[in-house]
Amino acid sequence: MTNDPLLRIADLAVAYRTGRRWSDAVRGVSLEIRPGELVSLVGESGSGKTTLIQGALGLLPASARIVRGSVAYSGVDVTGWSDRRMALVRGNYVGFIPQDPNTSLNPVKKIGQQVLEAVRFNARTRGRAAAAAHRADALESLRTAGLKDVERVFDQYPHELSGGMKQRALIAIALAGKPSVVVADEPTSALDVTVQKLILDHLLRLRDELSIGILLVTHDLGIALDRSDRILVMHEGRLVQEGPVDDLVEDEAADAYTRRLLAAAPARHRGRLAPAGEWRERADGPPVLVARGLRKSYALRGRRRGSEVRALDTVDLVLRRGTTHAIVGESGAGKSTLARILVGFTAADAGTVQVDGRDLTGLSRRQWREVRRELQFVFQNPFTSLDPRFTVARILAEPLRAFGLARGKAARTARVSELLHAVALDGVDPRRLPRQLSGGQRQRVAIARALALNPGILVLDEAVSALDASVQKQILQLLVDLQADLGLSYVFVTHDLGVVRLIADDVTVMKDGVVVESGSAEDVFAAPRHDYTRQLLEAIPGTRHAVAEPRPAAQLQAP
């Protein structure tokens, strides 16, 4: 083997064209990947990490161009190669694992065909005689990707597989050409945490067994800390930090941005976030929201009659005043259904919900309106929950107008700026439209809107899942501060146990519509009783280093 690294990117700069102007996305990045090495490229959305690897793979969109720099595979400079020549490099030499397994496979072709395609494309032999060998290679590739029962998977369509299996199929396709380096772009962002752990561990095993080089692109520093040999941190198109994992964690003089990212990784905190202001001892409050025996099932369409999916099966929930009750589970656990039932967006088949002792079952529209003043909902995605045509001021004034509060222009303007102040958006012009705000700012506006009526209870459905880690941390801090100031009670729905630790007093763990474990957050984290909870806890990314190195977490915990 020569001394050249498998992949060497030297001073690569990529620019995008918008209208007539060129804006830089990647501003001179250099990196190397050597055999048997897993390198993580970490950065938030917009940091240019995806553009960088698209540039390396020759997959840049038409509106982008390489300004300078070079890309070399094993010392062969491929900069400026035509798409056709690059196609020979991709697959044969570098395998690519795309982001979302649910959209990256062709839905009308069987898995086996899609792997065969990759095998055939990269094979030297053609013709009828080679067909059997190709099939064997494809099966082998699926097996290497960690799929069991490959003969069956070979003849299945993508929709018949789970998300994790689809991602493995994509890994099989990437490995089909026997590449010496694999580039994985957020390979697990669309998957549940337990599946994420399996996939990433498998990538590690592949690195050791095949001694290939892996470039893992992720926005989650926790993932990178657990598994990489080296970490590259990217910010605004530049590498701001590069080095082995331990150096990065211990290096006090690390780049400011890297330190911020580290501080934001949920797993690097132990215990609840402390409010910024005065710390009020949370009394063991009386229950404000009680749900008993909630059931909900959805009929399956197009199947034979009577078949249905049970989304919720006899679920109980108690929320104490001034505390946070987290509902945790993976996709399909029924946690969103539960949240929607609590706020009356969906009706339960059976069971009751009580707010302050008032039964919400079977209320009329008019009566529900009254309940809304006490009970508010925050949506997962701030990009869809704000009307794109409304200004910030109008968004915040809407609930006030609906209830005839803060009458008169002056009173309303005052209330709007009060709300903006409450969510730390003082500097934002209330005449802006949602699309002129960042994701974090939008979620703050959504929270401010929920607070407009001075409710006692907020139901937050995955309220930080759509946001970058550092923004996530800010929003969580905001929620904790608001809770201390206003005495709010939260029902916090999430799939991320790492987040739960930062905010929750009580935890309910759900699986397949059933509560598997419920109790105070400390108890559940310290001594999980159910196997499933233990699995979830183990799957939190970034835990290995957090346990080994508790110092920064302890610092942050001090109020």
Place this chain on the structure above:
Amino acid sequence: MTAQITTHPVGAAALRHRVAERARELSRQPFLVLAWLVVLIAIGWAVAPHLFTGYSPYEGNPDASFLAPNAQHWFGTDRLGRDLFARSVYGARATLTATLLAVAIAFGVGTLLGLLAGFAGGVVDTAAMCMVDVFLAIPGLLLAMVIVSVLGYSTDNIAIAVGISSIAAFARVMRAEVLTVVARDYVHAAYGLGVGRLGVVLRHVVPNAVSSVLALAALEVGSAILAIAGLGFLGYGAPPPQPEWGLLVAEGRDVVATHPWVSIMPGAALAIVVIATHRISVSLRKEHGR
């Protein structure tokens, strides 16, 4: 208030910047500029025809019948020696008002029907959409002819007929848009904030759903002009001495072999206006898609 005053110069600069940007964008689309010019001229013809021609559309000079297009008579003259350019200019008013009326009827009724169907759902939706399907199954021009026969012959009735025959398309598009908007998070959020159903419809559903229907309305202008001129050509519209584009083309059809310009010149004007409105509607739709 103070905030508004301080930010005002910034707003003005941004506006200037946007105007400049827009002008630059337009300069790269000469055909779009030309299309707007054509439409503006056509509107000018309809509003103040006497500014564009000195000739009368009704009185002709019998000595000057069937003159080919020349410097005095840009479009030539007809059998009675009337200036065809003057007749085209004065005819714009009848054709364009009828078009506006037709599109307004189709847009107004169609949007309301689509909104009702999409928002109410259930039986209302099924009934409305069945009705729309029936309308869609009959060719538009045929339906318009039937309606005009019932209402009586006049330009206004043509407009009403063309309007009614294109209600279905608007209702369909509006219903589809309403269905997608109603499922959006911000609509749920509005309910969650205690906004009533009417408030949600007026403030969230209609403004967000109507923009793509507006793009359709722009597209519909072109086909409405054609349909109205077509019905005028067939003699369902204004009685002969009145100038109307479809009628002008019809008047020339007997002499097309010997004096082709009598039909061709008003026909060409008609075609150019239709193409121009189509070009504009395409640009509107692209903008909407952005």
